[in-house]
Amino acid sequence: MxxxxxxxxxxxxxxxxxxxxxxxxxxxxxxxxxxxxxxxxxxxxxxxxxxxxxxxxxxxxxxxxxxxxxxxxxxxxxxxxxxxxxxxxxxxxxxxxxxxxxxxxxxxxxxxxxxxLDRQYANALRVEGARYARELGRAMAGDPGGHVRPHARRAARDLRARLVKRLGAAPHDRVGxxxxxxxxxxxxxxxxxxxxxxxxxxxxxxxxxxxxxxxxxxxxxxxxxxxxxxxxxxxxxxxxxxxxxxxxxxxxxxxxxxxxxxxxxxxxxxxxxxxxxxxxxxxxxxxxxxxxxxxxxxxxxxxxxxxxxxxxxxxxxxxxxxxxxxxxxxxxxxxxxxxxxxxxxxxxxxxxxxxxxxxxxxxxxxxxxxxxxxxxxxxxxxxxxxxxxxxxxxxxxxxxxxxxxxxxxxxxxxxxxxxxxxxxxxxxxxxxxxxxxxxxxxxxxxxxxxxxxxxxxxxxxxxxxxxxxxxxxxxxxxxxxxxxxxxxxxxVSRPEAIAVVGFGGRFAGCADADAFWRTVRSGEDRIGPLPGSVLDRELYFAPDGISLTHTYTELGAPVRVPDGPPAGLPITPRRYAAMDAAQRVVLAVAQETLGRHGRRHSLAGRPGLVAIGSNLSLGTDRRLDAGRSAAELEAAAAELDVLADLPGPDRARILDEARRGYGARAGPLSPADLDGALAGGVAALVANEYRLAAVPVAVEAACASSLAALDAAIGALRSGGADYAIAGGVELACNPRDMVLCSALGLLSRTRITPFDEAADGFSPGDGCALFLLKRLSDARADGDPVFGLLRGAGGSNDARSLIAPDVDGQVRAMQQAFGQVEFDPAAVDYLEAHGTGTRVGDQVETTATAQVYAKPGRHRPLMIGTAKSQFGHTFAAAGGAGLLRALLSIRARTFPPNANLGTPGPELALDDIPARLPTEPVPWPAVPGRPRRAGVSSFGTGGINYHVLLEEHPAEERQDGAR
The missing domain is CATH 3.40.47.10 (Thiolase/Chalcone synthase)
Incomplete structure (x- = not known):
């Protein structure tokens, strides 16, 4: 065709x-x-x-x-x-x-x-059902009659298997x-x-x-x-x-x-x-x-x-x-x-x-x-x-x-x-x-x-x-x-540049963007064994082999969720408790982003957009459903022979005790519960609590969600539909559900993520959030805003082939679309913040696509390549935000950031074709006479989704005081 x-x-x-x-x-x-x-x-x-x-x-x-x-x-x-x-x-x-x-x-x-969606609820209930199975086993072990005590452990194991059959389970569940x-x-x-x-x-x-x-x-x-x-x-x-x-x-x-x-x-x-x-x-x-x-x-x-x-x-x-x-x-x-x-x-x-x-x-x-x-x-x-x-x-x-x-x-x-x-x-x-x-x-x-x-x-x-x-x-x-x-x-002039006038971030071990940059510059990673409060090893960790019910890795990069709302926001403790953890993190990062801008009053009454990349089914949504689905779990338990043979009162007593231990929630919900379950509620929370006349929207494009949200924001700004936008992404991927589902498809690394290394074997999950306050450059100048960097182009594409396998042509199209919006060619870009999936195939495809676009005769020095995933793990919907934040801070510090845990680059990588270099320590980023420093940021997602953004240094003579 x-x-x-x-x-x-x-x-x-x-x-x-x-x-x-x-x-x-x-x-x-x-x-x-x-x-x-x-x-x-x-x-x-x-x-x-x-x-x-x-x-x-x-x-x-x-x-x-x-x-x-x-x-x-x-x-x-x-x-x-x-x-x-x-x-x-x-x-x-x-x-x-x-x-x-x-x-x-x-x-x-x-x-x-x-x-x-139905499969999201079923998958979550299947994983949460492991807790119910344990509580059922405990209730049976404590049975005063003693009739079922010897069968308690086997009953818990059999119930998990029965839930897999009853609710369905397959390797592609996380993608599907x-x-x-x-x-x-x-x-x-x-x-x-x-x-x-x-x-x-x-x-x-x-x-x-x-x-x-x-x-x-x-x-x-x-x-x-x-x-x-x-x-x-x-x-x-x-x-x-x-x-x-x-x-x-x-x-x-x-x-x-x-x-x-x-x-x-x-x-x-x-x-x-x-x-x-x-x-x-x-x-x-x-x-x-x-x-x-x-x-x-x-x-x-x-x-x-x-x-x-x-x-x-x-x-x-x-x-x-x-x-x-x-x-x-x-x-x-x-x-x-x-x-x-x-x-x-x-x-x-x-x-x-x-x-x-x-x-x-x-x-x-x-x-x-x-x-x-x-x-x-x-x-x-x-x-x-x-x-x-x-x-x-x-x-x-x-x-x-x-x-x-x-x-x-x-x-x-x-x-x-x-x-x-x-x-x-x-x-x-x-x-x-x-x-x-x-x-x-x-x-x-x-x-x-x-x-x-x-x-x-x-x-x-x-x-x-x-x-x-x-x-x-x-x-x-x-x-x-x-x-x-x-x-x-x-x-016929090119689209107007979009100014970054505020930013913030929160990642593992980093409460704000300044701490994030210190970690980036150190070259260390924040990946390690997850605490028991995050991963219940008894229920979910099985290091040998791949299964549909366990994760084979215990590594991740979790973030600390704030205990309370930012100062000055009139949020009650009860309402804050009903919020999803992602909402709490976003509130804190929004406070940092607006505070760095320092001119929130200038946004009052002006039309805006809050576009947050995230999973469209939050953890609270799934947990509330699982907590109200005890009847489904009890129906599966009632099919167990050992319980079916019990007298009715004894069976009811055991099931009631298991229900209480599981934490089933059958009572009325509060008006705030729906807010905590809505993905769009994350963006709405920012707009409403900070009194911004900004339309809220959640954007999901798999692991490219942050850049897709930025692309939507750029479109709204260039169309005139918004005068400013808060855009970025958030996801808390360190949780049993995501780890079990990703392990079923063999996506996780057994050691730790090592992008572009010959030993790369998958990714490590990470939590994170990055947000950016954006304006048209002309408006930022007129308003006297600090300008931390410029977004020049944004391109996106879909492979239209495999849901999982990456595709060179699709990634190339996204990059070419971004360059179609600017007056410079790829040889004028010094640094690429790569997606860095951490698999041999994914890394090879990405470098091959990069070579097809960035290998130009006018390139006089190697393209430096790095990825935030080497330090903070794969933060899913927040991954593109982490990459853009890393690139932005690198430009401002005039330093190429190091890659963590990189030993020997994979021999199949097309680095020499560009040519490109993977730094393992901070490298000074010298200026090129006649042009600003520039970086490309790539983010790719399952489903063949590709996004690429071009970032440019703001001329030093135009920077406002405080733009650091």
Whole structure:
């Protein structure tokens, strides 16, 4: 399959914000399959009553073999992964790309999910079940009757084996359970080699994914984006956690509507998976795509309020974000004939939306704007809610029809009296606007984290001059004299540099970035035997062989989690205790990052982004589920012959004692428990506690999550959607669950990680967090900020081949994409902070890819190569952050950092081809006349995910005081 040439001037910013075309739609919802099925469901006048059962997605048989998935990996797949593969297939087919080429090298895949996935919960319960098995053995050993004492040890062992069989276990479980494996699977199945990532921002997840896609398309870093979002009720924990916030899954009743998803008693949580294929409208017209509708503009805003996560009920904030969206898109509110509310379920939120948007439409006739909500058919599909609403709006525009809406108690017809809004009681033909103006829809949403969302869609009519106009079909070619061949004005200068105006870090043995640099410079590592509080050796350590239930290594690099919140934050001890450990670490590092910047007041009220790379299923999420799943463990225990033969009272007594020892938690949760379980809650915590009007999002791209989060931040800054961003990553990988699952695949080193060494045999897990405060360089200068370094380019790709084996071509594409954004070539880069996976194959692939890009005739001295993993282990989602922090501090200290534990470099490494050197002690970094010091930072993840960032020294004469 050949790829069309990429659109001209990648990375250039248009003087006008081009509309983004929706060219493919897919949906898997209760009672609906595909775009046509979904539209049919929406047009039904007599919608079914909402209830948890009615809003559940029926099991769908999908032949995963058609997607090229090896049989050995199928048992490790999440159900969401299967559903999204099918939705992606339907979407690409709907867009007409089942039999014609798509620009595969420049097609990104972004997936949104929220809460844990089924395999994540099963794997965690299997590992936690070892503790229950031990408690069962202890209860049997202490049985006063003495009947089962001799069988206690064997029963505990047999129960662990039974849990493996009951819950499932396979070597690929660690890779298969990850949210970021979903877009990677899709990329591999359809040979899409652009960037891949998974995101989560509570019920703003879809909107955040769409915003990132729009930024990427308008920034010309890709030519198409496949966006998917899905929600399933994978665990009873979800219902309990929502109920603790007054948002439990409550049946809607015969008059309940979507916006019944906003009743004071709670909402009906729906299930569903949706997909959209997006392209720039000029590209879609050029390529002959069917265009359902175009996104004219989108805006996200955050109403920051300290305390537990809760919806914004401010009509003023709702009005402000909507007005900003219309002004940015040049769309008069009076030209919008239909408003679609996303999600639904809380009366106060619905009232704020009607009040805020009522001000926006204050000059239009009463009852002239139709109001709808996809939740009247689906319930609140949470992570999927925004995509369900945008899909509904696009279908309404395409079919020129207004679907009927069933009012609910949160949003009734009585509440619309005297406003511009009305409900369509039956399907209506959508008449054209005044003067044959295009039909338009506004989609409005709100998030539990405090985020507010507004999008404007308009119909596409190829007969209408405005449909082409300034966005006429682009022709393949090169822009000249600032004008594309399609006639659209272009700014052909390179994208603006992004300034690092603050940073912080916390890693093993290092409470802050200064301590981190001292350790880096020392050349020592922080890897050693894990304390018993981290790794229970009796339960999980077995040094001989590989198993599905134990780790064969006891080494790691754990971080100290702060005992309390940073000074000045009004966080109660009870709420702090409910936080995930990753949240506690991030709070401390955010304090350091903002403190180093020293000008937090300058951020007040300005739009921003907090993008944190992390696993989308936090440890607290898994532990809460495992703690509430004692019934599953007891069911397995009851199958043991020795217990089955006991009298009922004796068996109940033993099981009750085992339950107490295990720590099963069946009581009510607190409102803060959901916050500690949400991955997006990490970023939301930073935004809310520091009162930043910054949209929070968790980003997962496997081990490249930190750089993927930075890439998202750079896109938001360059698009103008944010004036600043806090970006980086966090993960606490030193835990039994991750170590057991990684050992099952043989990923861990038995001694310690030794990247690029001939004895390299895997990695050692490490904990860590690194954050960076970013601004556009022009803004940093205008604000008088300290500038610690410059991010010049960021590139990403997917191998679209193996989930585990690294690929030279994929890594090369990521590097080339980064260099496509700058004016210098690889020979002008002095240092590479490598991914350094610590395996012979991985290290060879990385150096080979590096040689293909960095081996240039203009290189006059060796490229110095190092990796943070040699000192702090593999910190998973935080790995790219550790690498960027190490490179940044190396530039500032004008010192090439040493590699720890490097004996003899592997003979297969392509070092001489570059040429390159692996320093084992600090080496002075001399200046090169006429240019600043520069470094590249690589981060690669399972699933074939690759990211590369280019970092540059800030000229000394421009540094502000205190920038050290």
């Amino acid at each position: 050949t790829n069309p040439e990429p659109d001209p001037t990648p990375g250039a910013a248009r003087t006008a914000r081009e509309p983004i075309a929706i060219v493919g739609i897919a949906g898997l919802y209760p009672g609906a399959r595909g775009a046509d099925g979904y539209w049919g469901l929406l047009r039904e006048t007599r919608a079914r009553a909402l209830s948890p059962g009615a809003c559940a997605l029926a099991d769908l048989e999908v032949d995963v073999a058609r997607f090229g998935i090896p049989p050995a990996q199928r048992r490790s797949m999440t159900r969401m992964q299967v559903l999204m593969l099918e939705a992606a297939r339907q979407c690409l087919t709907d867009a007409g790309y089942a039999g014609r080429p798509l620009a595969t090298d420049r097609t990104d895949v972004i997936v949104g999910t929220c809460f844990g 359970e990850m949210a970021s494996t979903i877009p990677a699977r899709i990329a591999g199945a359809f040979r899409l080699r652009g960037r891949t990532m998974a995101v989560e921002s509570a019920d703003a997840t879809s909107f955040v994914a769409l915003e990132h896609a729009v930024n990427a398309l308008r920034g010309h870093v890709c030519d198409a984006v496949l966006v998917l979002a899905g929600q399933r009720r994978e665990s009873p924990l979800l219902a309990d956690a929502l109920a603790a916030k007054g948002l439990g899954m409550v049946p809607g009743g015969p008059s309940g509507g979507p916006c019944d998803a906003l009743g004071e008693a709670g909402f009906v949580l729906g299930e569903g998976v949706g997909a959209l294929l997006l392209k720039r409208r000029s590209s879609a017209v050029r390529d002959g795509d069917r265009v359902y509708a175009s996104i004219r503009e989108s805006r996200l805003a955050h109403d920051a309020r300290p305390g537990v996560l809760r919806y914004s009920t401010s009509a003023e904030e709702r009005h402000r974000v909507a007005l900003a969206c219309h002004e940015a898109g040049g769309v008069a509110p009076g030209s919008v004939q239909y408003v679609e509310f996303s999600g639904g379920g809380v009366a106060a939120v619905a009232e704020a939306a009607v009040g805020g948007l009522g001000r926006l439409f204050g000059d239009v006739p009463r009852g002239s704007v139709v109001l709808g909500c996809a939740g009247d058919r689906l319930g609140n599909t949470f992570a999927n809610a925004g995509l369900a609403s945008v899909s509904k709006a696009a279908l309404a525009l395409y079919h020129r029809g207004l679907p009927p809406h069933r009012p609910g108690p949160d949003l009734s017809e009585a509440g619309l009296v005297g406003t511009a809004f009305r409900f369509a009681r039956s399907a209506e033909r959508w008449a054209a606007g005044p003067g044959d103006a295009p039909r338009r829809v506004a989609v409005s949403g709100a998030s539990l984290a405090g985020t507010l969302c507004h999008l404007i869609l308009e119909e596409h009519d190829s007969r209408r001059p405005a449909a082409l106009g300034a966005q006429a079909p682009a022709q393949d070619g090169t822009a000249q004299d600032g004008i594309e061949q399609d006639g659209t004005a272009q700014v």
